[in-house]
Amino acid sequence: MTNIVMGYKQSTVPHKLVIVSGISLLVFIILPFTINSFQLSLMSKLLLFGTLGVSLDLVWGFTGILSFAHGVFFTLGGYASAYYLKLNLSAASNTYGGELPDFMVWNGLEKLPWFIAPLKYFPVALVATIAVPALFAYIIGYFIFRSKVSGVYITIITIAISSALTTFFVSQQAYTGGTNGITDVSSLRLFGVQLTALGLYFLILAYAAFVIALSWSLTQSNFGLILRSINENEQRISFLGYDVAQFKIFIWTLSAAIAGMAGGLFVPLNRFISPVYLAVAFGTQVVIWVAIGGRGTLVGPLIAAILLGQVQNYAEKVTQDWQLVVGILLLVVVLFLPNGLMSLLPKRASLKNLSKPKPLPVTVLTKK
């Protein structure tokens, strides 16, 4: 991979990074053959949550926009994929035999609503899984970044969006299944083949690896440099002639698309989607993964999601109060480890350090 900086080619992938990521990918490939089926589905879920964390890291860690609405993008993608899976139930497993999903029958709908009907077809559903959250994010992003709304207020707006959308989805029972959401969906079939749990795991792993690679190369590029500069001094970057809002809207929309696809993959795994994942509480959990893992590290959120998920898994067997553990951990990290768990790694081993582009020669900057 090369990075073209103002006409100068510059190699930016250190060998160490290639080795480390190769080994970790290998570990994740071997992992499913060593664990039981419960752990397999748990790990698939945590990989998806980690990917969601990576998508938030792009906007929060690199650009400095703290969003509590990433659960919303995740869930919007999830609903798109849930409609597809629900509409493709075989007539035998569909309670009412017909075309209409059960919750619509219960709520007295007689025809499939026009905006849900096209989701029966795989290509439409696949595009919708990415496009619906991205479009929603674009509208919000255009709305808030093109104005003088500043840091904390953006966060408050995302909380309000999450809260309003939850209420909306719960109230539109006929279309969304209300509080229960969409349950009993069919399993995912790709090219006429039923996906097994193992297949789904590899699909998710591939997606997670793709997202990390994409985010990494994005943040290493000039584009990523501008994002980081926006985080550090927004005003100066806009004085240099960059349209800051445009960059923010782009990364915000991209991040929502990534989150939406993660939600889309979550449904065949989880077998249902509900407004729980829209609510502020879930959006906060995503923030917690990024905060604990380390902002701007990309792999930090993934590691934190897996670690916390496993802690929760084992703590749940002992006590109901695993949330308390997470709360204390969050407090400790914020107060004593402001850069997250990744900052515990020795400096030389830190991926963030490895991936930092070398300072450009002064001549490059002064040319032109």
Add this chain to the structure above:
Amino acid sequence: MLDYTFPTLFSTPHVLIAQEAAASNEGFDILTLLNQALNGIGIVGILLLTGLGLAITFGVMRIINLAHGEFIMLGAYVTFVFQDAFDLDLLMTIPLAFLITAFIGAVVEITIIRRLYGHPLETLLATWGLSIVLQGVVKLIFTAQLKYVKAPAYLSGNLPLVSDDSGAAVVAISYYRLFIVGVALALLGLTLYLFYGTSWGRQIRAVTQNRDMAKCLGVNTKLVDMGTFAYGCGLAGVAGSVISALKSVAPPMGQDYLVDAWMVVVTGGVDKLIGILAGSLLIGEANAIIAFMLNDPLARVIVLGAVIILIRYRPEGLFTVQKRV
């Protein structure tokens, strides 16, 4: 962490009854509308109470306090404990709720908030962590079971305003809601007096405007910060204590009030305390009137949407004079 509760602040029985009445009457009914507007007054009182504490911690001190809902919850539990153990009247428990939550607030300020001044996003995260911890601790002590608090007998019943020919009240407001509005207005008055009429208030305003200069002039900024934060938390405690009789008391209850408190503060404008009154009036009444025309959840969605649009165009809130930087 995924405990999901439907926001229940606005779905009060009164609203539902009014809706049924509206549905059965088929069409515009001025009496139902009046009832709804009065019911809106009750919501205004609750919003004012819950927003006031936040107006101090965020509006004055600029601390993003996401644990505000948990201080409301603590106030409700204080009332529950004293009513359960000592059979105290609800009115008697209000000062106790204030003192105890203010004390906890002071401890939190010393141990957590003090280290984070000037880092708004870190404060936000830390207070969210705090809210999880407070919920967890309360759940450990009291279990997750719902608790109930009794309103005093002399505050039950309705104040009839309009009655029909047979003498049955058609338009009425419950005494307890009037009581909530009264407490909220009294606290707002007290806070205004404290901030603009005492030397302590002058010190607070001095510290928030220019911390270093205030320090140079001999103001004990650490003490002022601690006192102000504790006062804001104490107000949340009072809110919780008063609300506890309306709803069941449970560890996650604070979450219901957090978003609404934030919306009130943001709408009203963060610089002027009096903006809180305007913000809660606007949100409470808009909610009641839209709920009359459409339905409850949609009203909430519309009001939240309107607030989001408002933040877009006037981040300082409706009632703040725009300043030049």
